[in-house]
Amino acid sequence: MKSFMYVRAHSVDEATAAHAGRPTSRYLGGGTNLVDLMKLGVEHPETLIDVSRLPLDTVEELHDGSVRVGAAVRNSDLAAHPLVRDRYPVLAQALLSGASGQLRNVATTGGNLLQRTRCPYFQDLGKPCNKREPGTGCAARDGVHRDHAVLGHSPLCIATHPSDMAVALAALDAQVELQGTRGSRTLPAAEFHRLPGDRPEQDTEIVHGELITGVVLPAATAGVPSAYRKARDRASYAFALASVAVVLDIDDAVVRKVRIAFGGLAHRPWRARRAEEELLGDAPTDEAFLRAVDAELAAAEPLPENAFKVPLARNIAVDVLRRLAASRTAS
Incomplete structure (x- = not known):
């Protein structure tokens, strides 16, 4: 004890x-x-x-049309909130694909962002892990690494971040609000988590003492068609092998706005900025979607057991883009 x-x-x-x-x-x-x-x-x-018990458990619309989510809002409540369901469906879908109903009733917005990797070697005190004990090594590299990173990993760590919610927030251009003894600041959700580099033990850009007080969902992505897709080993209570969050706006048969973030592929939600650049201003065709996603995933460095993640991520991303484009055309 x-x-x-x-x-x-x-x-x-x-x-x-x-x-x-x-x-x-x-x-x-x-x-x-x-x-x-x-x-x-x-x-x-x-x-x-x-x-x-801090008063951080409300969802409110701000004067500029953005939506502020308190850090203590429960995942179930956030997924069910009308403002989220109507304006940011990608976030509601991501939340509902995570964990179980019982856990979503307890888990909070801030806690979801701060959850740590589910790498079994990180959780096993009998195995070396640079994230748990810097300098001891990474047992996953030569061990079982089917679920591990294919993008942005380093020789010191190949763990992935497990959050579904964080992937949607990255795609929505959300901002994370922090408060510490030296004042308050905000960070883009897409930059809140770190790649492992030579400090895999440091998951986020938070300074010691800072508290997540809320997340702001911007007005710019409110109401834009969006969706989340997650591939996993079983239909419930399983972490992503690969997931994707997409925000896609099409006008006059041209991509006017696009945001793509992958989950299950890296140490943090992976914002696919290369793919976004490829698609912006282009026609929303299958060929364009394939070309853009392939350009993004060209940076992947899979290990022997997880090479399947690259085509898996490619297929689900292209399918989500295709479906969003078709729904936009139909409407």
Whole structure:
């Protein structure tokens, strides 16, 4: 039994001050990932700062037409919210494809963004893992790596980020709001998570002590046709082998706006900017979709057991683009 301190924060300022003053502290929201890792011995915080009761649990429309989602909003509530279902269907679909209904009832927006990899070597204290213990090695490289990264990985880590929600947020150009003892700031959702590089233990760009207070869904992508597709080993309660979030606007038979993000392929949601550049201003044809997605996936460096992810990601991305284009033409 490992003891730890428990602090129930009554304000954001109180939470960030408590966190910043304790190097091994962790924020506790829904706890659906953190508590599991504590039980496994992967996470061993000296202090848990409970932020679940802070007034960060609302979804509200802002004056400019954007939508702000509090960090404590539950995944189930967010997926069912009329503003999200109507204006950002890609986000509702991504949320509903994640975990189980019971977990979505507990998991929070902020916690979803901060969940850690489900790599089995990260969770096994008997195996070397640079993400868990920097400098020990990456057991997955020469081990079972079927589920691991094909884009953006490094010699130190080939883990993937497990969130479905984060992939949709990256495609929507969402902004993540942070507050710490030195003030507040925002980060684009597509840049919130890091590639492993030489510091795989650092998942995000958060500075110690900062708290996610909310996510802003921009007005610019509100109401634009969008969709999420996830390929996995079973229909429920499984992480993505590959997934894609697409926002696609077509006018006068030309692609006027396109946002594409892949999940299950990298250490973070992979924003497909090369594919977007290829498609912008082009006709929405199957040939154009194939050419753009292939240009993006040309950077893939699959390992022996996960080369299948490249054609899998290609096929689901092209299919989602094709279906969105067809629905736009039909309307």
